[in-house]
Amino acid sequence: MWPKNCWYVAGFAREATQTLLKRKLLNQAVILWRTAAGKLIAMEDRCAHRLVPLSTGKVVNDQVECGYHGLRFGQDGACSHVPGQDSVPKNSRVKTFPVAERHALMWIWFGAADLADEALIPDLHWNDAPGWTAVTGYSHFNCDYRLINDNLLDLSHETYIHKHTIGNDSVADSPVVSKVINGRVVRAHREMPDIDPPPFFAAMQGHRGKINRWQIAIHMAPGFNMTEAGFHSVGSDRQTDACLTRPLHLITPETEHTSHYFWSLPRNFRHDDAELSSKIYDAVMHTFNEDRELLEIQDKALQAEGMPQIPQTAVKTDIAPVQGRRLLAEMIQREKDDPRFVLPPAPLADDAIVTMSFAEAAE
Ligand code: FES
Numbered sequence: 001m002w003p004k005n006c007w008y009v010a011g012f013a014r015e016a017t018q019t020l021l022k023r024k025l026l027n028q029a030v031i032l033w034r035t036a037a038g039k040l041i042a043m044e045d046r047c048a049h050r051l052v053p054l055s056t057g058k059v060v061n062d063q064v065e066c067g068y069h070g071l072r073f074g075q076d077g078a079c080s081h082v083p084g085q086d087s088v089p090k091n092s093r094v095k096t097f098p099v100a101e102r103h104a105l106m107w108i109w110f111g112a113a114d115l116a117d118e119a120l121i122p123d124l125h126w127n128d129a130p131g132w133t134a135v136t137g138y139s140h141f142n143c144d145y146r147l148i149n150d151n152l153l154d155l156s157h158e159t160y161i162h163k164h165t166i167g168n169d170s171v172a173d174s175p176v177v178s179k180v181i182n183g184r185v186v187r188a189h190r191e192m193p194d195i196d197p198p199p200f201f202a203a204m205q206g207h208r209g210k211i212n213r214w215q216i217a218i219h220m221a222p223g224f225n226m227t228e229a230g231f232h233s234v235g236s237d238r239q240t241d242a243c244l245t246r247p248l249h250l251i252t253p254e255t256e257h258t259s260h261y262f263w264s265l266p267r268n269f270r271h272d273d274a275e276l277s278s279k280i281y282d283a284v285m286h287t288f289n290e291d292r293e294l295l296e297i298q299d300k301a302l303q304a305e306g307m308p309q310i311p312q313t314a315v316k317t318d319i320a321p322v323q324g325r326r327l328l329a330e331m332i333q334r335e336k337d338d339p340r341f342v343l344p345p346a347p348l349a350d351d352a353i354v355t356m357s358f359a360e361a362a363e
């Protein structure tokens with residue numbers, strides 16, 4: 001259902017404190033916390049004594065104290081203290097997981113621990129790069145994470161699901177070109193020249209004249225998505241005048257049918273405009289709630305039918321999601337064949353990938 005020998009986003013780095021953060025990721029209940037020196041730790045949320053979740057407890061002197069009988073476990077998971085006795089049972093420990101911090105995100109690895117090389121963390125630098133201001137947020141979806149990837153690779157749905165924010169007829173009506181790059185990244189590109197701005201764009205632009213719009217959905221298995229969304233007024237210059245956003249959609253399975261959706265919307269304009277940031281947050285949450293409602297309905301419908309293969313009727317806009325699913329399935333299969341197999345990330349969206357023209361993408 002998902003590969004394990006790769007880094008997953010466990011949350012935003014700011015979420016980890018000296019208070020235990022409880023989260024289920026890939027069916028594994030974990031607690032995330034920091035030592036007094038700020039080191040990030042991830043442990044199984046399961047006491048080695050009577051299997052009570054450790055999230056019932058708290059951090060005491062850089063150790064986790066269980067909420068039931070006060071056994072303590074150190075950063076390496078080993079039992080370090082048992083109330084009422086001097087010695088600690090030798091082999092008593094809780095499992096720990098490799099974690100890292102990069103791009104203001106927490107990363108976790110559930111595969112073979114010795115393979116957890118931080119060089120394998122995907123490059124998502126827009127989240128904290130100079131020149132970009134990011135609005136970030138979180139949404140919980142009661143659906144298979146693969147449906148979210150499908151949805152992000154097929155933005156023709158904007159016309160129907162998001163007609164009040166980012167969609168209008170021009171989206172579904174415009175041709176899309178899809179391409180697999182480096183055998184690892186799927187890129188779906190749509191150009192929408194000389195169109196009426198959808199409601200949210202009109203608000204960002206400050207007027208209602210016609211725009212040239214484009215969107216480029218870039219996906220890397222298992223759950224990394226970046227959608228460049230750009231537009232500028234007709235008659236202005238694409239290179240110098242475009243309003244550009246590069247939303248990151250970081251999808252981590254919680255269970256087979258529930259998912260974490262961490263998002264970030266970095267922009268290259270009006271950096272200090274707090275009112276715009278708050279409008280973006282509201283608009284994004286509104287938009288993603290529209291996706292969520294539909295995908296949760298879809299997940300239920302698929303479960304009721306025993307999870308058949310989709311699409312059952314293939315149309316042009318399915319090309320990119322089908323390519324994405326194929327790469328994910330290959331990644332899972334190769335890991336099944338060889339549990340030490342690791343597929344390194346490709347650049348999710350370096351300049352060569354993002355700025356490729358529509359004509360080049362169509363080649
Ligand atoms: S169950 Fe955790 S200390 Fe007893």
Ligand SMILES: [Fe+2]
Pocket residue numbers: 151157158161162287291
């Ligand atoms: Fe959507």
